[in-house]
Amino acid sequence: MAQRVVVIGGGILGLAVAWELIRQGGNVTVLEKENSWAAHQTGHNSNVVHAGLYYKPGSAKARMSVAGNRSIVDFARANGVGVQVCGKLVVATTEAQLPALGVLAERAEANGVPAKLISREEAREYEPEVSCVKALRVESTGIIDFPGVCTALVKLLEDKGAELRLGTPALGIRPGHTGGVEVATGNEVLKADALVNCAGLQADRVAQLAGLTPSARIVPFRGEYYELRPERRHLVRGLIYPVPDPTLPFLGVHLTRMLDGSVHAGPNAVLALRREGYRWRDISPADIADVARFPGSWRLARKYAYPTGLEEVLRSLSKRRFAASLAQLVPAVTADDIVRAGSGVRAQALRPDGSLVDDFLIETAPHQVHVLNAPSPAATSALEIAKHVAASVA
Ligand SMILES: Cc1cc2nc3c(=O)[nH]c(=O)nc-3n(C[C@H](O)[C@H](O)[C@H](O)COP(=O)(O)OP(=O)(O)OC[C@H]3O[C@@H](n4cnc5c(N)ncnc54)[C@H](O)[C@@H]3O)c2cc1C
Known part of the structure; x- marks a missing residue:
């Protein structure tokens, strides 16, 4: 086990990796650029503990979600985090x-x-x-409070003396003078034996900061949610999913009863115009230029822009279309029954040939481990991914 490890990213993966490294006797610093934990994907998702049925047998997603389904539920129960295995x-x-x-x-x-x-x-x-x-x-599908899992991990890490730094972006990475790695934040340079990149929507950029040319780039896909008005919640008792289109990486809009009794509907999937852009009006010219420069984006667009992409955009702009998708599952749902309920942005890795990376993707370099594709069900699988990453650090 490397002695001192800097983990970049304070979502569920960064915190789970930090916890696994601490359990193995490591000395860990977690850097999170935002002022709160779980600020991006982990705090904006469906909060579903997936069972592992969708994924190619033998894939990391299949293995780690099936094992993760048990380990995350056990962790939540042991640490007083809300969870319910409702099927x-x-x-x-x-x-x-x-x-x-x-x-x-x-x-x-x-x-x-x-x-x-x-x-x-x-x-x-x-x-x-x-x-x-x-x-x-x-x-074995369940519902859980993933931000609550992060709060519990932070508490465990604090108790074990991990250094946890909010509002601290990793801005530069270079090899250490005497081995290991150095990570520059705004006001200091941290020396470590190893670095773990769990930067989610920024993971490819952090890998580039570290001198890697990652084999895939992140493309941000926003997923928007509605929720049923309280007086219509009785229409859904648990979790109702459509049969997914096997050619697409997303599961299709579904209805999910949350731990607080509310019923969420979504998410759809539209290209986000900013990596951490939660609304149509959140636009980053730099992020758009990044997408436009990458040849994989154009190849992906040729494959999916019409009709799938167009339909997703229209559904994003029209509440009626969104309600119509839900009515395929539960015919009693109408546009009057749903209200907007936030959104999340998925970090989906894309290869230069335009293919979406289907499985989890983790790349290593001397003294470095980079988690480059960890979309759903990575929150479910967090403790299993963490074991794998910790073994790669050692
Ligand atoms: C709409 C949606 C629905 C989903 N539903 C589910 C679900 O029901 N079940 C499930 O298992 N999974 C689900 N997922 C997937 C799941 O949310 C993600 O797989 C998981 O949260 C990834 O965790 P992470 O820690 O890698 O990323 P994140 O939670 O995004 O964390 C990455 C962190 O890195 C930080 N960071 C980035 N760059 C830097 C830097 N330079 N320095 C310091 N910090 C940095 C970011 O601020 C961020 O906090 C869903 C995702 C979305 C978007």
Whole structure:
């Protein structure tokens, strides 16, 4: 185990990695550029503990989400963080979706996820308002308070004497004069044996700061949420998901009952015009230029701009279209039943050939580990990714 490690990023991954390193006897400093923990992806997501059914058998996502599903629930329970293993339904709303639902059931089995195909009548026992031809019932999906997990990790880290610095961006990285690595913040240079980059939406830029040419670049995809008005919450008891389009990396807008009883709907997926841009009016010319300069962006656009991308944009701009997507799952939902409920921005890595990186991507260099693609289900898998990263640091 390297003695002194600087972790860049105070989202769930940076904090989980710091905790794993401390548990293994390391001496850790966490740098977070914002003034609070979990300020970006970790604090703006669906708060779902995924079961692991969607991912290619044998992939890091499959292995780490199945194991993470258990470890994050155990961690939450042991540390007084809100969590509930309530299960979910994936619903085929047309006959045409049945083959894809069947494939999902096979994947669940291959990944060791407890799931069973059920009839429309059985599905309606779980969700009386749902529209479906058939459904997949998944028992191990849950809901959780991911920012609460971060608060608990911060407390554990503080108790063990980790140095935790908010409002402290890593601005420069270079090899140390006598080995190891040096990380410059605004007002000091930290010397360490190793560096871990968990910078989420900025991960590729931090890797570049460290002298790497990462094999993929981050493209920010905003996901917008609505929520059901309190008087319409009874329409959804738990979690209702559509059958996902296997060619897309996102799961499709779904209905999620949260721990506080509210029901969230979303997220959709539109290209964000700023990496940390939560509204259409959040625009960064530098971020847009970055996307435009990267050849992968144009290849991705050729593949998805029409009709998928256009439909996502229209749905983002029209509450009626958003409600219509939800009504495919629960026909009683109308545009009058939903109100805006914030958004999150996903850090999705893209290769120069225009393909989206499907699996988690972690690259190493001497004294450095860079987490370069950790989209959903990385929050679910955080403690497992942390073990892997800590082993790579050692
Ligand atoms: C809309 C949406 C829904 C999702 N739903 C789910 C879900 O239900 N279940 C699930 O498992 N996953 C979900 N995810 C994915 C999950 O949120 C992410 O995989 C996870 O939060 C990634 O954590 P992270 O720590 O890598 O990134 P982040 O939480 O983004 O943290 C990275 C941190 O690095 C900091 N940083 C960046 N640059 C620097 C720098 N130079 N110096 C210092 N600090 C820096 C940032 O400020 C940020 O706080 C969802 C994501 C989104 C966006």
